[in-house]
Amino acid sequence: MSSKFQYDLVALVIFALVVAFGVPAVMNYDGFELNTFARYLALAIVSMALSLSWGTAGLLNLGQAATFGMGSYAMAMHLKLRASDGLPDFMAWNNVETLPWVWVPFESLTFTLLAGLLVPAFIGGLIAIFMFRARIAGVFVAIITLAFLVAFQLLFINQQGHTGGQNGLTGLAQMSLFGWIVDPYSMGFYNLVAGCLVVALAFGVYLTHSKFGLILRAIREDADRARFFGYNVANYQTLVFCISAALAGWAGMLYTLVLEFASPTYMSVSFSLAIVIWCAVGGRESVIAAAFGAIVVNMLEGRLSDVFVEGWHLILGVIFVLVVMFMPRGIYGLLSESLQKLRGIGRPRDHRDAETFPNT
Amino acid sequence: MEQLQVTDLQVEFGGLRAVDGLSFSVQEGEILCLLGPNGAGKSTTLDLICGKTQPTAGSIQLNGVEISQMLEFRRARLGIGRKFQVPSVYKNLTVDENLSVARSRRPGMWSALTRLSLTDARESAAILDRVHLGAKRAELAGNLSHGETQWLEIAMLIAQDSKLILMDEPTAGMTIQETERTAKIFRSLSDSHTLIVVEHDMSFVRTVADRIIVMNRGAMLAEGSIEEIEANEDVKTAYLGH
Numbered sequence: 001m002s003s004k005f006q007y008d009l010v011a012l013v014i015f016a017l018v019v020a021f022g023v024p025a026v027m028n029y030d031g032f033e034l035n036t037f038a039r040y041l042a043l044a045i046v047s048m049a050l051s052l053s054w055g056t057a058g059l060l061n062l063g064q065a066a067t068f069g070m071g072s073y074a075m076a077m078h079l080k081l082r083a084s085d086g087l088p089d090f091m092a093w094n095n096v097e098t099l100p101w102v103w104v105p106f107e108s109l110t111f112t113l114l115a116g117l118l119v120p121a122f123i124g125g126l127i128a129i130f131m132f133r134a135r136i137a138g139v140f141v142a143i144i145t146l147a148f149l150v151a152f153q154l155l156f157i158n159q160q161g162h163t164g165g166q167n168g169l170t171g172l173a174q175m176s177l178f179g180w181i182v183d184p185y186s187m188g189f190y191n192l193v194a195g196c197l198v199v200a201l202a203f204g205v206y207l208t209h210s211k212f213g214l215i216l217r218a219i220r221e222d223a224d225r226a227r228f229f230g231y232n233v234a235n236y237q238t239l240v241f242c243i244s245a246a247l248a249g250w251a252g253m254l255y256t257l258v259l260e261f262a263s264p265t266y267m268s269v270s271f272s273l274a275i276v277i278w279c280a281v282g283g284r285e286s287v288i289a290a291a292f293g294a295i296v297v298n299m300l301e302g303r304l305s306d307v308f309v310e311g312w313h314l315i316l317g318v319i320f321v322l323v324v325m326f327m328p329r330g331i332y333g334l335l336s337e338s339l340q341k342l343r344g345i346g347r348p349r350d351h352r353d354a355e356t357f358p359n360t
Numbered sequence: 361m362e363q364l365q366v367t368d369l370q371v372e373f374g375g376l377r378a379v380d381g382l383s384f385s386v387q388e389g390e391i392l393c394l395l396g397p398n399g400a401g402k403s404t405t406l407d408l409i410c411g412k413t414q415p416t417a418g419s420i421q422l423n424g425v426e427i428s429q430m431l432e433f434r435r436a437r438l439g440i441g442r443k444f445q446v447p448s449v450y451k452n453l454t455v456d457e458n459l460s461v462a463r464s465r466r467p468g469m470w471s472a473l474t475r476l477s478l479t480d481a482r483e484s485a486a487i488l489d490r491v492h493l494g495a496k497r498a499e500l501a502g503n504l505s506h507g508e509t510q511w512l513e514i515a516m517l518i519a520q521d522s523k524l525i526l527m528d529e530p531t532a533g534m535t536i537q538e539t540e541r542t543a544k545i546f547r548s549l550s551d552s553h554t555l556i557v558v559e560h561d562m563s564f565v566r567t568v569a570d571r572i573i574v575m576n577r578g579a580m581l582a583e584g585s586i587e588e589i590e591a592n593e594d595v596k597t598a599y600l601g602h
Contacts, residue, residue: 214457
């Protein structure tokens with residue numbers, strides 16, 4: 001076991017303890033505050049999902065919000081059906097007389113939970129196969145995924161009779177999980193979201209320290225070299241894209257539960273870019289750091305908009321610029337560099353070789 | 361037994377024929393050196409064999425299997441390894457991690473998902489001692505000196521354990537002692553591997569080569585043992601330009 005793996009495991013345990021016990025205590029177990037924080041935790045999952053594809057594999061997916069939206073709508077469709085007697089209200093307003101066939105299986109919670117993970121994974125995988133078989137890389141991945149996101153959101157808004165259009169899906173019922181009615185302002189619900197985040201992070205930590213994660217990092221650095229070692233680069237990239245999409249779908253489902261509605265703004269370009277910012281502020285190389293980044297930025301957003309009602313966007317923008325300029329590897333980079341410097345004091349090392357051959 | 365059979369190989373880059381009707385074969389366990397002036401098409405020949413470049417005509421057969429149209433990762437799985445002229449190691453990975461990536465007997469995703477990142481490096485740790493990098497296992501490859509980077513890439517190819525290894529100027533930038541050590545390792549490799557080596561260092565070629573092919577303008581100029589090549593008038597003309 002490498003020392004980096006040990007650090008990550010320790011960080012994961014501390015993170016889990018703080019989220020499970022520290023945060024609710026600080027919040028005084030207040031239902032409203034816990035709901036707000038549960039929202040941050042759901043967003044932390046989508047941020048760590050992006051860190052897998054962007055930080056580990058070097059594939060900047062600007063369409064992450066689309067897969068997030070798919071999960072969110074899957075859950076909302078199920079809850080909408082539970083809330084309505086047969087046909088959802090907005091369909092009647094749009095002259096849709098029978099329940100569309102895509103809606104029918106969402107009566108089942110099991111199907112909904114599976115669809116919330118697998119539909120994003122499938123669609124993400126489809127895009128990935130076309131991109132990576134053709135060896136598209138770098139900024140073109142970002143452009144293609146962004147274009148997909150825009151098209152997908154338009155499609156959703158235009159199908160008003162089926163999706164609720166610009167209004168999204170509102171007036172949802174509460175989820176019933178094995179007879180437990182999930183109240184989004186309860187401690188139990190907070191624990192559910194926190195548990196999902198910790199499980200997702202544990203999976204992410206394992207993945208980044210498995211050989212799969214190592215090959216992804218190798219591909220990020222030099223995809224051709226990896227091919228000459230016999231790795232099917234396109235398959236590796238496609239799989240990490242699917243995993244990242246499924247995790248984003250998972251986060252989307254939780255997000256719908258937190259806010260009790262689904263909106264097409266979840267699939268907007270600005271939301272997708274926000275995910276990139278969270279990931280960058282926390283540090284895209286580490287799943288835990290990316291999750292942390294999402295929580296910190298969203299908390300900051302909440303507090304700043306309370307204090308500076310007019311100018312908070314400006315302040316946040318300045319913070320992002322400063323982070324990108326002075327901490328290109330995010331909070332994680334700052335921490336790991338200072339840790340290395342601390343170690344360096346106790347154990348002086350000879351850097352001469354690296355300096356004599358700067359280009360090698 | 362013939363391991364590699366190249367027949368009438370040809371590649372064009374915008375009207376320039378970098379390799380023009382090249383045919384040769386390599387026996388199993390042989391060390392074949394490719395010589396030739398700059399631009400003779402030596403590196404391009406290696407590129408064609410490993411799949412970095414697609415030929416415009418001709419055939420390449422590995423153990424009787426036609427590989428000239430295969431994707432590079434499939435060729436690698438069939439047992440072709442490549443060392444590049446500019447050392448290509450992963451600079452942001454540690455020495456151990458580089459070795460783990462190189463050890464690719466199970467290149468599939470399932471095996472990668474069920475193994476930790478350094479499991480494979482541990483299995484091949486002895487290789488690093490062989491190239492005197494044992495003390496630098498946790499070092500980032502980007503912090504190695506030029507010579508050490510060359511060694512690391514050679515270690516990676518040993519870990520990859522390909523049957524046919526293509527080496528492009530493996531001793532470039534090495535000291536005389538390091539070159540000698542490389543020669544020793546190459547000789548020991550030829551027990552179970554076949555090597556095609558592009559090299560300019562004649563004393564190195566003298567030590568390791570079983571056979572030499574001299575290329576000029578994309579075609580074969582001469583073939584034979586070191587003594588035969590050194591006595592060849594055409595080779596002298598090509599090098600000296602008379």
